[in-house]
Amino acid sequence: MDLKIYLNIIDFGLVVLIFLVQLCIYPAFKYFNKEGLKIWHRIYTPNITYVVLPLMLSQLSLSGYLAFFEASLLNAVHFGLVGLTWISTFVYFVPLHQKINAEKYNATYLHNIEKANWLRLVLWTLIFIIGLLNTNLFHHLVI
Secondary structure, eight states, X not given: OOHHHHHHHHHHHHHXXXXXXXXXXXXXXXXXXXXXXXXHHHHHHHHHHHHHHHHHHHHHHHHHHHHHHSOOXXXXXXXXXXXXXXXXXXXIIHHHHHHHHTTOOOHHXXXXXXXXXXXXXXXXXXXXXXXXXXXXXXXHHHO
């Protein structure tokens, strides 16, 4: 199977995951009291990492491979957007989750996480669309 198809599958998995985070997980934070969120968040964070990290590493690896060994504008844009998801995740969101674990947050803070996460939702959706455009799969879906 073409590497681009594998990448489409991974991209789709991350799109589904980020929609779940945006529409279900982050909004639920505000319904916990401080002690409940502390307990749940310390369980949630490592468990979601078991799902997210392999997908993100696979996406980065395949996207990077295609950008460098099958150079094209779409592959380069895809890889650049993947890089932005990594930057936003590890520079912005990981520290935010660390503050939740340290109980250094308030209701506004939780709302801001949910609001800021729209950036990652848009990025991963664009990545998925670009991946589809970059394969014959998109051509088959349109026709």
